[in-house]
Amino acid sequence: MRILLAEDEIHAGEYLVKGLGENGLLVDWVRNGLDVIPQTASIDYDLVILDVGLPGLDGWEVLRRLRPAQTMPVLFLTARDRVEDRVKGLELGADDYLIKPFAFSELLARVHVQLRRGKQQELEVLSLADLEVHLLRRRVERSGQRIDLTAKEYALLLLFLRRKGEVLSRTLIAEQVWDMNFDSDTNVVEVAIRRLRAKIDEPFDTPLLHTVRGFGYIMEQRP
Numbered sequence: 001m002r003i004l005l006a007e008d009e010i011h012a013g014e015y016l017v018k019g020l021g022e023n024g025l026l027v028d029w030v031r032n033g034l035d036v037i038p039q040t041a042s043i044d045y046d047l048v049i050l051d052v053g054l055p056g057l058d059g060w061e062v063l064r065r066l067r068p069a070q071t072m073p074v075l076f077l078t079a080r081d082r083v084e085d086r087v088k089g090l091e092l093g094a095d096d097y098l099i100k101p102f103a104f105s106e107l108l109a110r111v112h113v114q115l116r117r118g119k120q121q122e123l124e125v126l127s128l129a130d131l132e133v134h135l136l137r138r139r140v141e142r143s144g145q146r147i148d149l150t151a152k153e154y155a156l157l158l159l160f161l162r163r164k165g166e167v168l169s170r171t172l173i174a175e176q177v178w179d180m181n182f183d184s185d186t187n188v189v190e191v192a193i194r195r196l197r198a199k200i201d202e203p204f205d206t207p208l209l210h211t212v213r214g215f216g217y218i219m220e221q222r223p
Contacts, residue, residue, distance in 0.1 A: 001046045001115050002026045004038050006062065007077070010055050016049070019104050035059030037065055042221060044162065045072050047114050049093075052085070053080040056095070073114035077107070089161035090189045096154055099214055108181075126161040131200060134162060152177060153196050160209065160219035169216040195219060 003020060007013040008031045017027045030039060033054035040048065048066070052059035063074060073095040078085070081099045089097045095117070096110050126133045131142045138154065140147040149157065153176050160168070170189045170215070178188065199206040209219050 002028070002043065003111070004036065004039055004043070004045045004048045005029045006033065006048065006050045006054055006059070007031065008051065016107075019108070023108060023109070031055070036062045040056050040066060040070050040072070047111060048072060048074045048222075049077050049111075050074055051105045052076065052089075060088065063089070063092045063094060074119060075110060077102070091223065107150065128161060128164050128219060129206065130204075131208060133157065137145055140200070141198055145203075147199050149196070149199060152186050152192060153199070156192055156196055157200065160217070166217045167212050167218045173217070 001024075003025055005013060005016055005020075005027050007016065009046065010031075013031065017029050028043070030040065031054075034056035036048070036050070036054075036057070046136040050059045050062060057065075059076060059078065064152040066074065071090060074093065075098065076089045076094045077098050077100065078089075080086075080089075082189045086097045086099075087211075094160065095114055098107060098110060108160050124127075124134065124136055126135065130144075131140075133140050140149055140154070156173070159176050173189050174186075177192070177198065180213065197207075197209050201209055206221070208221060209217060210222070212218055
């Protein structure tokens with residue numbers, strides 16, 4: 001799970017990055033409200049933890065710009081403790097509101113609640129052209145034909161579909177699917193790509209998984 005933390009106070013930011021990281025969460029930390037929008041546009045975060053009193057752009061305005069384009073959960077973590085502030089945050093589209101000072105155990109519990117909710121709200125079907133992945137049933141189909149994939153092939157396909165239209169490097173694929181640092185002497189990625197293509201592309205007229213020489217691979221529908 002990947003979280004974006006928007007917090008301008010250095011001690012608080014370091015504390016949160018360390019604590020959340022120790023609980024298995026990957027945290028990107030920005031200190032300026034202006035950095036939040038481009039970060040969320042380029043990375044698919046599972047949760048945003050947002051302070052109100054940010055420089056550049058305050059938390060209220062950040063959330064206004066995030067909604068409704070972005071649907072990931074947002075948790076306000078702020079010293080603004082008035083009822084009016086809490087109501088304002090929730091009305092703007094925040095999913096939760098926690099007041100500083102706080103107990104880390106409570107923050108962690110609230111973070112886990114939002115991550116679970118976000119996962120439950122995930123699209124039930126990922127698709128590209130005539131290729132469909134039914135997430136709840138873990139069923140893959142193309143042109144109505146069922147395709148059986150191994151666990152790694154399935155994880156690889158989900159990565160491509162969730163980031164369709166993006167060129168993914170071998171390094172990124174190895175990190176995301178195999179949770180390992182890429183070794184140039186290892187052909188595990190190429191082998192997996194070849195096997196996936198044999199199942200989702202070769203039996204059909206139009207290929208969807210393409211090689212971008214020198215850069216990596218991309219999944220997209222081409223004319």
